[in-house]
Amino acid sequence: MTSHLLLIMAIGAGIGFLGGLLGKGGSALATPILMAFGIPPVIALVAPLPATVPGTLVAADGYRRKGLIDRNVLTWSLIAGVPATILGALGSRYIDARSLIYVTDAVIAVLGIRMLLSPAHVEVDTDEPARRALIIGVAVVTGLAAGLLANSGGFLLAPLFIAVLGMAIKPALGTSLAVAAVLAVPGTLIHLALGHIDMTVVAAFALGSVPLSGLGARVALRTDPSRLERGYGAVLALLGTGFLIAAFA
Template sequence: MAAVSLVVGLAVGVLAGLLGVGGGTLLVPIFKLGYAMDSIMCTATSLFTIIPTSVSGALSHLRNKTCIPRLGLAAGLGGAVTSPLGVWLATQSPDWAIMGAAALIIVYSATTMFRKALAAPKVPWRKKHFAAQSAGEQAGAVGDAVAAAAASVPSDADAPSASAAAEPASPAPARPLAPSLAAEKDAATVGPRELAIGVAIGLVAGLASGYVGVGGGFIMVPMMISIAHISMRVTSGTSLIAVMILAVPGTIAQALLGNINWIAGIAVACGSIPGAALGARLVPRVPERQLRFLFAGFLVVAALMLVVNQLGLWG
């Protein structure tokens, strides 16, 4: 069973790092179907496993500059406030209510992401990136050459000649930046309004996180794209920063209630930690449109697993 847990953790970790979810969306049905846990233990163990998974993925995103740290912190702090409330509500709810709520929320998020994916441009990002980078280098080289030519003109040259030499140099700005992930992150201006939106997103995600035992990324990612208007490529890392924070209070509450299966959680985390780091490194290689479709498909699979289990069709 240990080997299976490692493989499960690795797969969940890759998806977590790539898509910006803590992995609980898959871990809850996996623990329910494969480990024969009751619903409250599934949510508790999933919430615990999310912490090391999201920490690993978030650190990798920070190194790769594929996140907006301030927005992630705002959402995480908001979620940390409501996560314990979600845990308390879960202890007062029957199994079918917890699983049903998880399935409904996941389906809603998947529908939102499918719409966003269909609206995304079809141009492959890698092709666009290298084309723009090449164009930027060529423009920069031309600008440098023109500036050098202008500087070499003698100061006592006649006025028309100096004007002709200097005229092309004036519109040559600094070398244009390629649409790198770092530039995309910097372009996302985060002011008080955006931080307030982040906190509001976190409040909703934290409640869902504590109630259904997931990191909240399955709600935060669609909301950050729809409301905060940031790209999927930057949303993944930003969401993981928030997940890393908001899962802590809920995990502490579940631990105090004795609901966590520590052996299963640690075994899965041993695979999810390297998996999340790997998934985060894959983000620059996947086009924006494909990332959104992948996220939506991931949510549909998770929802189907929950419904199948609740109907008693498996296990």
Template sequence: MSIWEILAIFAAGVGAGTINTIVGSGTLITFPVLLATGLPPVTATVSNALGLIPGSISGAIGYRRELAGQRRRVLKLGVGAAIGGLTGATLLLALPPTAFETVVPVLVALALVLVILQPRISRAVQHRRERNGTRPRPDGGPALYTGLALASVYGGYFTAAQGIIYLSLMGMLLDDTMQRLNAVKNVLAAVVNSVAALFFLFVADFDWTAVALIAVGSAIGGQIGAKVGRRLSPAFLRAFVVVVGTAAIVQLLLR
């Protein structure tokens, strides 16, 4: 691996850690760079998943203030995320590489539509609750648990844009601020990446140099992303999600 490849992977790690903490889709930065260095697709995917763990943890720590009072919610949703992540990691090694990639753009596009419509949907849900005299469930109920578990299956398989899917689901089913939901998203991403990585350590090939470079870069990026992300207004954060998600769809379709 040349010095330029080393610098490119490290820089991609910083960018991915930053983007993942703010919204998600950082894998769309690191994955193409790893492929460009000559790594096979599955090896690149596994190396990427291992390397992004420190970035996910760093981002979650950076958002620790917004996590206050969400312990029960995080623990409950984290169980589903862990199960989904392990399932996705298993499928990565069991299925052809194109199996999930054919539906990824559709999933991301659907998530973006939900993000755009989230304020209107939330208002409609709130009005319905007021008419019926009901209160929102603090954990989102079975619908959110199931949706996040399925999104985590995809996250354990490829990870790209899983944060966007998380935010769209939580934005519809939880009555909370975007910043607090983003904090939960970072924890769930850390859970999925960690579970998948532990599985990969024993059964898959990976490149330790690439893993180390992305790990250091993403940890730095996680702190940058937390500082930048919490300063964004809900409207700007939602717009940023849409921009990044659209770029993700374009890149996935052109791959």
């Protein structure tokens, strides 16, 4: 049992670093990795969600202190994203999430390839109501996926902020972390009520992930934006493609 928990802590440490580096809570990345090491699917799906909340807050605070969180995007993302996350979590018992996972992995791969081939962000020239509608659209899609898949949504937020809103890489990562930290809360409470969470696994994962989340954010903040965006696109493309190959293998 001890070795089992130490393995979960080690996985949490790696996921925490990647989460801070890539602007996401990391729960979407954690599930397939935990399953690969023999963690039961239900526990692997849900346990990383509450464990990523404190680490995501730590990473987001680094961006906040640098002024790299867009408060307007944050506010409207939460207004639209929290109810969508609740609906998604409630619907998780009725919907087969496997097909949604495939679609999500494909979207991640496509967004990554797009950023890798054309990394420079392009500002979206829209008036305020139109921009607000785009933010709400991104938040609703992300929130529903986050609730259904028991994660915080950061795996889609940052790349969609960049692709749809034309945000620069660092504000997109910082804002994504701040939104993801909040979106993880309603999903956590609902899955806790449904009896899907193993608190021992949550604690072990959190012990590994929280310290490394802040380190990942510091590395991202010190990296040249153009290199960070190319690297980010490459990681998304590799992860999305890798998850798809593993799913159909």
